[in-house]
Amino acid sequence: MAASMDPSYDMDDKIANDRERNLSESSSTTAMEEKTEEEPQDLEESPVQLVPPPSSNTLALLQVLGGFVLMFNSWGIANTFGAYQTFYEANLLKNESPSNISWIGSIQAFLLLIVGGVVTGPIFDAGYLRALVLVGSVLVVFGMMMTSLCTEYWQIVLAQGVVVGAGSGCMMLPAIAVIPQYFTTKRAFATGVAASGSSIGGVIYPIVFHKLQPQIGFGWATRIIGFIALATLMVPILCMRAKVFPSQKRPIIDFKVLREVPWDLFNVGSFFGFMGMYIPFYYISTYSFEKGFVDENLAFYLLTIINTGSIFGRIVPNFFADKVGPLNITAPWCLFCSIIAFSWLSVSSLGQAVVFCLFYGFFSGTFVSIVGPALVTLSPDLSLIGTHMGMAFTFSAMGLLVGNPVAGVLLNKYGWIGPAMLCGTANVLAAIFVFIARVNRYGWKMTVKA
Known part of the structure; x- marks a missing residue:
């Protein structure tokens, strides 16, 4: 009884009770925070998260943009060859027939489809999407830079026909295979928007070449096309992601x-x-x-x-x-x-x-x-x-x-x-x-x- 009436005891007891209550609240708060931190991890592992995002999802739109840029620098450059054909016939390769000159563009387009349709398929299925985009970007830029240095027919066939064609082929499959994974409706329309990059490339690149070639020469006009390709290809390199890859080769x-x-x-x-x-x-x-x-x-x-x-x-x-x-x-x-x-x-x-x-x-x-x-x-x-x-x-x-x-x-x-x-x-x-x-x-x- 005396002890219960002692003010120092009451104060000590109150402090002890407050400390115990604070520790209890702190423990409860910590537990709630840990639970909150764990919940996203559980949700991330949940199969519900595997549902494809809607068509309006920002990531889905970035895939369309990435596919657009890949088509811009693959088929777009291939569609530019008509400008090079006219230039070669009148200047650099004027001793060659139009048929021989057209083989350059034909080889480029042929490799674009063969590499893009046959060779890169198993590589994409194995999960090497980014590797395909990187290799394709390097080959296209390197091929255009080497084309700017060419002076002979066989050199242009190798640089613009073979190297650029192979690089374009590496980029074609990612441009068309990733987009359908992000769209459950309007897949053909989304693919068409991305495919329009080839036509827009076929508009912009010939104008660049035609305007710059008389001013700075064939070499630098072609190099600037290579630099434009290098800059724009940063978009798919950074943004394109495949949602799934085939479970079997x-x-x-x-x-x-x-x-x-x-x-x-x-x-x-x-x-x-x-x-x-x-x-x-x-x-x-x-x-x-x-x-x-x-x-x-x-x-x-x-x-x-x-x-x-x-x-x-x-x-x-x-x-x-x-x-x-x-x-x-x-x-x-x-x-x-x-x-x-x-x-x-x-x-x-x-x-x-x-x-x-x-x-x-x-x-x-x-x-x-x-x-x-x-x-x-x-x-x-x-x-x-x-x-x-x-x-x-x-x-x-x-x-x-x-x-x-x-x-x-x-x-x-x-x-x-x-x-x-x-x-x-x-x-x-x-x-x-x-x-x-x-x-x-x-x-x-x-x-x-x-």
């Missing part, structure tokens, strides 16, 4: 798909389509200048105009492809390309040339960008879609390899009627085979989404 060749008649027919059509598709890109400037209705400066800008039309051709039809199906668009668009190509020889003024370039660029751009979604609809096993695309790109690459050089040979032998008829006939055959593939797979009812 896919084979390079699937022999079973070769027994699928619609798949075979479509790829025969793709061969003819790519054989004829790029002939106007290489020769429209030379044709207009030789016919005398434009000067050398305006003739160059026709290449820019045809690439401008291709921008809209890669975006607008892909939007509708999500609704009606890619096969229902591919065949008629190839037919429109053939009609425009057959009218090539009637072009006799600047206005007609501009209209020709805009319309041909629009319809040809659609074919190039819609092949991937079309192959998805025809693939019998979507787990092997990467293999099937690689095999299909081989058909396309062969068409690209032979189309422009053959057009050059026909030009030397028959005049301009040769390239025009080859372009138009190849597009007609492409439309026929694609249409037969569509009917074989989905029947004659045209209202069916295919």
Whole structure:
């Protein structure tokens, strides 16, 4: 009793109780903080986090931007070769025939598809996305820098044809394989936006070369293109991330798909389509200048105009492809390309040339960008879609390899009627085979989404 009345005891007891209560609260707070810190880790390991992000997710949009830049510096540089073709014919390689010169661009585009469709597939599946982007960036920049130093035909074939082509191929698969992982809807539209980078590159790079070459020379004009590529390629190097990689390595060749008649027919059509598709890109400037209705400066800008039309051709039809199906668009668009190509020889003024370039660029751009979604609809096993695309790109690459050089040979032998008829006939055959593939797979009812 005395002890309980002692004020010093009461004070000591109160201090002890406060200390115990504070320790209890501190322990509780610490436990809550630890729980809060642990919860994100648990959530991160939860399978719920594996759900793909929505299409509006910032990371998804960054993949589209990265794919756009990769296409800008792969197909965009390939689409620039028409400007180099005109320059080589008049200056650096004036002793070579147009057919020989066109082999440079054809080899570049051939390797772009072969390396991008066949070689890089297993590397991507193994998880080396960043390595592909890095190697491709280094090769493209290095190839352009070496091209700026070239003075002989064989040197340009190696630098601009082989090195740039191989580097572009390393970048092509990441540009088209990553984006669908981030979109559950509007995949074709998102892919089309990224694919438009190739056309915009085909607009910007020729202008850069055309404006700078007379002022600072061929070497530095080409080097500046290399520096632009180096700067812009930092975007995909830093931003592109694959959400998933295949759990099993896919084979390079699937022999079973070769027994699928619609798949075979479509790829025969793709061969003819790519054989004829790029002939106007290489020769429209030379044709207009030789016919005398434009000067050398305006003739160059026709290449820019045809690439401008291709921008809209890669975006607008892909939007509708999500609704009606890619096969229902591919065949008629190839037919429109053939009609425009057959009218090539009637072009006799600047206005007609501009209209020709805009319309041909629009319809040809659609074919190039819609092949991937079309192959998805025809693939019998979507787990092997990467293999099937690689095999299909081989058909396309062969068409690209032979189309422009053959057009050059026909030009030397028959005049301009040769390239025009080859372009138009190849597009007609492409439309026929694609249409037969569509009917074989989905029947004659045209209202069916295919």
